[in-house]
Amino acid sequence: MTYSQPRTEAAQGRLAFRSVTKRYGPTVALSEFTHEFAPGRVHALMGKNGSGKSTLIKLLAGVTEPTSGTISVNGKDQAFTSPHDAFDAGIVTVHQELSLVPELSVGENIFLGRLPHVRRAGFRVVDWKGLHRRATELLSDMGLSIDSRQPVSALSVGQQQVVEIVKAMSFNPSILLLDEPTSALASKEVKQLFALIERLRARGVTMIYITHRMSELFEIADTCTVIRDGHYIGAVEMRATSPSEIVGMMFGDAARTTRPPRQAIDRGKPLLEVRGLTRAGHFNDVSFDLYRGEILGIAGLLGSGRTELMRAIFGADRIDAGTVRLQGRSMTGATPSQMRAAGLGYTPENRKEVGLVQALPTADNLCMASLGPIARGGIISRRREQPFIDRQIADLHIKCGDPELPVSSLSGGNQQKVVIGKWLNTAPSVMFFDEPSRGVDVQAKRQIFDIIWQKASDGLSSIFVSTELEEVLEVADRILVMHHGNVVAEVDPTRTDLTQLYGLCMEGASQ
Amino acid sequence: MTLVSQTAEGGGQNLSLRLLKTYPMEIILAGLVLFLILMAPGFASTANILNVLRTVAMLGIIAFGMTAVIVSGEIDLSVGAGVALSGCIVAWFADAYTDTIGGWSAVILGFAVALTVGFSLGYLTGRFRQWFNVPTFITTLALFAALRGVANLITGGFPLSTFPAGFDFLGGGYLFGIPFPVYIFALTFAAMHFLMKYTSFGREVYAVGGNMEAARLSGIDIWKVKALTLGLTGALTAISGTLIASQIGAGTGTTATGMELDVIAAVIIGGTSLFGGKGRIWGTLIGVLFLGCISNGMTLMNVSEYWQYVVRGGIILGAVLLNQVLERVR
Numbered sequence: 001m002t003y004s005q006p007r008t009e010a011a012q013g014r015l016a017f018r019s020v021t022k023r024y025g026p027t028v029a030l031s032e033f034t035h036e037f038a039p040g041r042v043h044a045l046m047g048k049n050g051s052g053k054s055t056l057i058k059l060l061a062g063v064t065e066p067t068s069g070t071i072s073v074n075g076k077d078q079a080f081t082s083p084h085d086a087f088d089a090g091i092v093t094v095h096q097e098l099s100l101v102p103e104l105s106v107g108e109n110i111f112l113g114r115l116p117h118v119r120r121a122g123f124r125v126v127d128w129k130g131l132h133r134r135a136t137e138l139l140s141d142m143g144l145s146i147d148s149r150q151p152v153s154a155l156s157v158g159q160q161q162v163v164e165i166v167k168a169m170s171f172n173p174s175i176l177l178l179d180e181p182t183s184a185l186a187s188k189e190v191k192q193l194f195a196l197i198e199r200l201r202a203r204g205v206t207m208i209y210i211t212h213r214m215s216e217l218f219e220i221a222d223t224c225t226v227i228r229d230g231h232y233i234g235a236v237e238m239r240a241t242s243p244s245e246i247v248g249m250m251f252g253d254a255a256r257t258t259r260p261p262r263q264a265i266d267r268g269k270p271l272l273e274v275r276g277l278t279r280a281g282h283f284n285d286v287s288f289d290l291y292r293g294e295i296l297g298i299a300g301l302l303g304s305g306r307t308e309l310m311r312a313i314f315g316a317d318r319i320d321a322g323t324v325r326l327q328g329r330s331m332t333g334a335t336p337s338q339m340r341a342a343g344l345g346y347t348p349e350n351r352k353e354v355g356l357v358q359a360l361p362t363a364d365n366l367c368m369a370s371l372g373p374i375a376r377g378g379i380i381s382r383r384r385e386q387p388f389i390d391r392q393i394a395d396l397h398i399k400c401g402d403p404e405l406p407v408s409s410l411s412g413g414n415q416q417k418v419v420i421g422k423w424l425n426t427a428p429s430v431m432f433f434d435e436p437s438r439g440v441d442v443q444a445k446r447q448i449f450d451i452i453w454q455k456a457s458d459g460l461s462s463i464f465v466s467t468e469l470e471e472v473l474e475v476a477d478r479i480l481v482m483h484h485g486n487v488v489a490e491v492d493p494t495r496t497d498l499t500q501l502y503g504l505c506m507e508g509a510s511q
Numbered sequence: 512m513t514l515v516s517q518t519a520e521g522g523g524q525n526l527s528l529r530l531l532k533t534y535p536m537e538i539i540l541a542g543l544v545l546f547l548i549l550m551a552p553g554f555a556s557t558a559n560i561l562n563v564l565r566t567v568a569m570l571g572i573i574a575f576g577m578t579a580v581i582v583s584g585e586i587d588l589s590v591g592a593g594v595a596l597s598g599c600i601v602a603w604f605a606d607a608y609t610d611t612i613g614g615w616s617a618v619i620l621g622f623a624v625a626l627t628v629g630f631s632l633g634y635l636t637g638r639f640r641q642w643f644n645v646p647t648f649i650t651t652l653a654l655f656a657a658l659r660g661v662a663n664l665i666t667g668g669f670p671l672s673t674f675p676a677g678f679d680f681l682g683g684g685y686l687f688g689i690p691f692p693v694y695i696f697a698l699t700f701a702a703m704h705f706l707m708k709y710t711s712f713g714r715e716v717y718a719v720g721g722n723m724e725a726a727r728l729s730g731i732d733i734w735k736v737k738a739l740t741l742g743l744t745g746a747l748t749a750i751s752g753t754l755i756a757s758q759i760g761a762g763t764g765t766t767a768t769g770m771e772l773d774v775i776a777a778v779i780i781g782g783t784s785l786f787g788g789k790g791r792i793w794g795t796l797i798g799v800l801f802l803g804c805i806s807n808g809m810t811l812m813n814v815s816e817y818w819q820y821v822v823r824g825g826i827i828l829g830a831v832l833l834n835q836v837l838e839r840v841r
Binding site: 335339355356364367372378426 | 709710711712714715717718721722724725726727728729730731732788789
């Protein structure tokens, strides 16, 4: 038997950080982090994107090593150099993405890589009976009635998440890291997961729980630890705190940067009219108007349906119901090429993967969406394209050296500008900017915002999406809030603060 | 002064290295030709060179189309069978209609039908990928088997050779001392080079092959692009098939067996990436010339047919390895 028996005594997981710092080159991801996580409790870890949360998890999982400082487990200093070390110290991580093999059975997945063996007629063969007996024990131990012989692919996402945790628990850890375990779950499945967490807490397992959902914190966590910009901000007992205190700790007094004065928007006839748009499982019954020269922000957490909504309007994904009108023309069910012809442009959130053809030169990428208009009679040459290439490089301050080199050689910010330039070459009347500031340095981010404001004052209508709510507040003229695929609120950024917007994004309209 | 001369020397070294990196297959081809001139008896004779060019032409006409298909991220395994089918269609029309509408009219009608069938099969292969998500590898593998069957059904399993007088000129004749197919070959090269480099369609082929989703999100009709490249290759296959039927003086179901592999090999040797998005018509020209020279040279040097297969296999693998290594060095 190669697997360990469950301990009968309560597992003790005392976890302490002392002045832990992690640098990536000049960037400080985690700075002098000092905190002790009390054993046998559920500790929520909160912080906005880029706050250092993931760095903390990576350090604990042994994926990276701290630049300085020490992590101790049960009073013993640890220096993890590999995930295996973390494992040996009793720390197991359940990652956000499931790591199960869909075609294999539940039991096989739980014991993957350490299948029990027996000798039969001199041959060492897998002990299937023993495996499923052990798996069933583990499952029922957690209060689950899942058949260990059925393939994982037959389970719901929620059940898969639970199997993932059972698998983690089969290593009998004293500390369990849960990275956004509920992000893909329906509310009923969340209940099941929470029941499992309660059970583990009763056994004395220490859990670090990462989530963006404020309501869950108050339901399941005992304490909440907040980090911001790599610094430890504080830890509060859930019994003695409020959502607004936690949001305040997460964002600090984030200064609102001043944006250029925006001219009044003529709300006469809308340029883009969306009515009752639905894509099952992604967003429901979304309606809004967009006016000439307006920047409409869409705020929402990851998975709220923002990106899916824009892709569907652009024609990249099918829609199940609803209508889209652009400049008075019905464009429901149009293809991306028809939407482009009608004057809509879309810069996708993952520019590296789908925004650019990395192997082709910057020049080719800049002209990719406007080959038709640039060519004469289908014939095209660099001489013909050159003005279109030069104009965007100059206007958008793209630093690319030689535009004939592959676009992959450019920095993230400049690549983003190439994506924007590609679309500005089509002379669009409406632009969708999906996460244009992601993975872009501060200066490039300012330049991109300036471009959006500049084009808006020239009459371009745009939709602006960002995970960073401060940016949405700063850039947009009006904000729609999406939650679980529904538009739950429309707010005026000049009369809304970050706490309110964050609350709306997390809780929907209920709060 | 020493510094200057050192830099100049370094620059010279860099230049030859750069040449080797930029034109690897061109240099290897030149080396091969030099070797064959010296070592293979009769290689450099005019008659032999024209013979090589004629063989290369039949292969090359299709290979230029195949380059576009592979750059767009697809594959066509059915061109060998397509050649046989086209030849049989032309021969069948000549056989059936010479008495009623005259030999040349029958051949022209047959050619038009072969061209239409070739284009349509390719185009539909592309649309199949779109509508039913069937990889072109599978569809064209099915066509690879089926088309040869159809070709034999048309001819009843026997060569059909009722062609009008002068038809043999197309595949076997000379114009100003150069085999006629070579003109078609040169024309196809020029047209495909222009199409891939100087038309918006060509640019779209590279974009679609380089990143299908990025191309789609740029408003490019990716399925139309793929279907058209496949259709184009089907049409070029019909042209080559007709020339081959003319050269051998018959339409038979057994023509051009294994030709699809030579065509794909030429494209790959020419530096086109099977992953799509990368490749040049010029490279394919080098590739077909290379294949043509090597098999002719080996025959002249009395290398056994079996060894020829082994060498060809080695060359395909070697060319791909070379490209991968150069990719890393660049």
